[in-house]
Amino acid sequence: MSEAESELVQSITTPLRLEYQYTAGVASTRFLRGMADGKILGQRCPQCEKVYVPPRGSCARCGVATDLEVQVPGTGTITTFCVVRIPSDSLDIDPPFVAAHILLDGADIPFFALIQECHFDEVRMGMRVEAVWVDAEDLGPTFESIRYFRPIDEPDAPFESYKEHL
Amino acid sequence: MRDVAIVSTAQMTNVRREQRRNEVEMLMPVVQEAVKRSGIPKGDIGFTCSGSCDYLAGQPFAFVSALDAIGAWPPISESHVEMDGAWALYEAWVKIQTGQADSALVYSFGKSSMGDVPDVLNLQLDPYYLSPLGIDSISLAALQARAFLEKTQYTERDLAKVAVRSRKSAKDNPNAQLAGDFDLEKLLAEPYLVSPLRVHDCAPISDGAVAVVLAADDTARNACERPAWITGIDHRIEPHQPGVRDLSESPSTALAGAKAGVASGGIEVAELYAPFTHQELILRDALGLDASTSINPSGGALAANAIMVAGLTRIAEVANRIQWGSIGRGLAHATSGPCLQQNLVCVLEAK
Numbered sequence: 168m169s170e171a172e173s174e175l176v177q178s179i180t181t182p183l184r185l186e187y188q189y190t191a192g193v194a195s196t197r198f199l200r201g202m203a204d205g206k207i208l209g210q211r212c213p214q215c216e217k218v219y220v221p222p223r224g225s226c227a228r229c230g231v232a233t234d235l236e237v238q239v240p241g242t243g244t245i246t247t248f249c250v251v252r253i254p255s256d257s258l259d260i261d262p263p264f265v266a267a268h269i270l271l272d273g274a275d276i277p278f279f280a281l282i283q284e285c286h287f288d289e290v291r292m293g294m295r296v297e298a299v300w301v302d303a304e305d306l307g308p309t310f311e312s313i314r315y316f317r318p319i320d321e322p323d324a325p326f327e328s329y330k331e332h333l
Numbered sequence: 334m335r336d337v338a339i340v341s342t343a344q345m346t347n348v349r350r351e352q353r354r355n356e357v358e359m360l361m362p363v364v365q366e367a368v369k370r371s372g373i374p375k376g377d378i379g380f381t382c383s384g385s386c387d388y389l390a391g392q393p394f395a396f397v398s399a400l401d402a403i404g405a406w407p408p409i410s411e412s413h414v415e416m417d418g419a420w421a422l423y424e425a426w427v428k429i430q431t432g433q434a435d436s437a438l439v440y441s442f443g444k445s446s447m448g449d450v451p452d453v454l455n456l457q458l459d460p461y462y463l464s465p466l467g468i469d470s471i472s473l474a475a476l477q478a479r480a481f482l483e484k485t486q487y488t489e490r491d492l493a494k495v496a497v498r499s500r501k502s503a504k505d506n507p508n509a510q511l512a513g514d515f516d517l518e519k520l521l522a523e524p525y526l527v528s529p530l531r532v533h534d535c536a537p538i539s540d541g542a543v544a545v546v547l548a549a550d551d552t553a554r555n556a557c558e559r560p561a562w563i564t565g566i567d568h569r570i571e572p573h574q575p576g577v578r579d580l581s582e583s584p585s586t587a588l589a590g591a592k593a594g595v596a597s598g599g600i601e602v603a604e605l606y607a608p609f610t611h612q613e614l615i616l617r618d619a620l621g622l623d624a625s626t627s628i629n630p631s632g633g634a635l636a637a638n639a640i641m642v643a644g645l646t647r648i649a650e651v652a653n654r655i656q657w658g659s660i661g662r663g664l665a666h667a668t669s670g671p672c673l674q675q676n677l678v679c680v681l682e683a684k
Contacts, residue, residue: 181465183456187391187447192355223401224358230375230404232361 194224197236199308205300209274211235217275241298243271243316244324246332250287265290269316270332277332284317293323337429338553338560339656339681341370341546342649347510347637350446351540356390360442360542361402367544368438372556375404378546379434381411382425384418384441385641388453399442410434417441417606418543418645419667419677425547426566435552440544443639450538450640457670459573470671471535475527477580477672478611482529484581485614489529492610493520496533496635499613503632508646510637511537536608541639543646561652561681565593568667568677575672586619586666586676593678595664600626600680602654602663604647608634612673616666620678626664630654644668648679655683 191199194210198221201208210222210233217226218237226233248267265287268277282290283299296316306312343366345359368375381403387395396413405411410433414420418441425437451469458464481487494517503512520533546556553560569585569592571578590596603626607613617628629635631650634643644667651663662682669675 179461181460183464185388185391185448185452189391189447190351190353190355190444192358193353194358195355196353223398224355225361225401226404227401228404228406230361230364230402232358 192224194222194233198222201238202310202312203306203308205303205306205312207239207241207271207298209237209239211237218273219276220271220274220278237273239271239273241271241300241313242319243269243274243296244329245282245290245292245294245296246270246277246329247292248282248290250290263287267296267316269296270329275332280313281315282317283315289318291323293326293329295319295321295324335430335432335549336553336562337426337547337549338562339545339648339652340373340548340553340556340560341367342652343367343370343544344508344646344649345542346508347539347541347639349510349538349540351444356395356399356442356444357402359444359540360399360440360544363542364402364438364440364544367440367546371436371546371548373436373546373548373552378436378438379410380425380428380437381405381409382413382421382428382437382439384414384416384421384439384645385443386415386453388456389443389445389448389640391448403438417641417643417667417669419606419648419665419679420568420644420669422545422547422645422648422679423566423568423677426563429547429549435550436546436548438544438546439645440542441642441645442542443641444540445538445638445640446540453640454671463574471527471530473575473671474535474609474612475530476575478529478534478609480579481581481611481615487611487614490517490521491614492529492534493517493531495610495613496520499629499632499635502630503636506631506636508541508637509632510539512632512636530609534610536634536638536643537636539637539639541637541642541646543642543649545645545649545652557656559656559658559683561655562684563679564682565595565680566678567592568675570670570675573674575674578672578674580672581615583615583619583673583676586616586673586678589676589678590620590664593680595620595678595680598662598682600662600664601660602627602630602651603666604629604631604633604650604663605666606634606644606647606668608638608643608668610635612668615673620664620666644677648681651679651681655681658683
């Protein structure tokens with residue numbers, strides 16, 4: 168057997184492409200339409216009364232439909248955060264930057280967002296922040312209608328106020 | 334062995350495309366209804382097992398987000414199979430047999446409409462030689478149908494008769510998607526989709542969800558008047574490469590049927606998961622079913638075929654008939670993989 172014949176095939180390429188028509192769902196559609204209107208819409212669980220933002224249409228704890236819609240403001244509290252120092256191809260932002268869990272006022276589930284307009288060393292748990300929206304003409308049914316969150320001139324929220332939401 | 338029965342079931346009405354609701358929103362009312370009908374408090378259910386396929390949703394770990402529909406708090410004992418829900422039911426049955434649970438919730442969901450089903454099912458094939466060829470599930474089924482027709486006395490007319498009967502039966506099934514009276518001669522005059530299969534030989538594309546509750550011994554007896562006892566359940570698989578199998582018959586179904594004790598009594602109803610007409614005939618022969626058995630009174634997969642759901646639905650349909658008191662003994666079958674590669678047979682009885 169010649170050398171070429173005995174050489175193992177190390178890999179093969181089999182291109183694959185699948186296309187999908189995604190269904191956002193009833194609750195997510197309400198949320199995304201709200202984003203296009205510059206509003207943050209959540210849903211309250213009729214059993215445990217927790218407010219989900221963004222809503223998924225169900226309460227993951229109780230397993231019931233969350234059909235009570237509530238609007239929450241764009242202000243909230245950082246419950247936890249991290250400083251990202253690794254560049255990412257999917258983000259057009261240079262490290263270091265802060266990704267934080269933000270508990271919006273009136274919501275019970277924190278969500279993930281970018282913190283800007285302050286040095287990363289200043290970010291802390293309990294810090295009060297507000298949403299910075301894109302210009303009105305650029306609003307759309309997408310999370311990207313909120314560009315990022317920035318600090319507001321308020322005293323830090325006490326740990327007791329968000330310790331259940333870490 | 335413990336006595337294990339299906340004590341309740343619930344289904345979503347199958348549709349061609351569920352435009353509004355996502356999987357969680359589809360599943361939640363079905364799960365709630367099955368649990369409510371069982372009479373077992375949700376917190377007392379010992380085990381939860383689901384069957385679904387992330388490729389259908391195009392999202393990794395879609396089955397994890399589906400847990401939002403269950404209310405998995407305090408943390409529950411839970412598992413998942415990347416298969417039809419019939420295999421989730423098998424896992425739950427084993428779990429109950431081991432004594433680790435006295436009851437179980439089993440569910441499955443499938444939004445087949447989001448992607449292209451024949452292309453998605455292509456991924457069941459081996460990724461080196463078959464999948465890259467682009468062969469799809471309908472073409473593979475047509476290869477099987479040709480082998481079956483050439484080897485046996487059956488004809489294309491026999492295939493069309495299966496379609497006519499299935500869709501007529503489906504008129505009595507409120508959860509069916511494709512039901513009605515079809516004219517045999519008109520169907521046979523239609524052009525081929527992939528020869529020798531015509532459109533009527535193929536299952537529709539469906540979105541759906543199903544849930545059942547299993548319980549053991551006195552938990553089952555207390556939960557319902559006529560539990561559908563699982564007196565036999567078995568599943569068997571054939572080689573992965575379709576080329577090494579005799580596609581005109583189904584030895585794995587025959588063996589699973591024998592192990593499940595199909596022949597130890599009369600079978601009043603058989604719900605067979607045959608997404609193609611010729612596959613019903615192959616399955617009937619493999620299970621030794623004759624004219625005394627009513628085949629697919631629900632309409633079967635030819636009336637609604639939510640992928641990952643249709644197998645567990647067959648079990649639910651037989652269980653319903655036992656609970657209603659309309660039959661005493663029936664058989665449910667589920668399949669997975671190209672050309673009936675893997676098959677599960679479940680015998681259900683009133684006692």
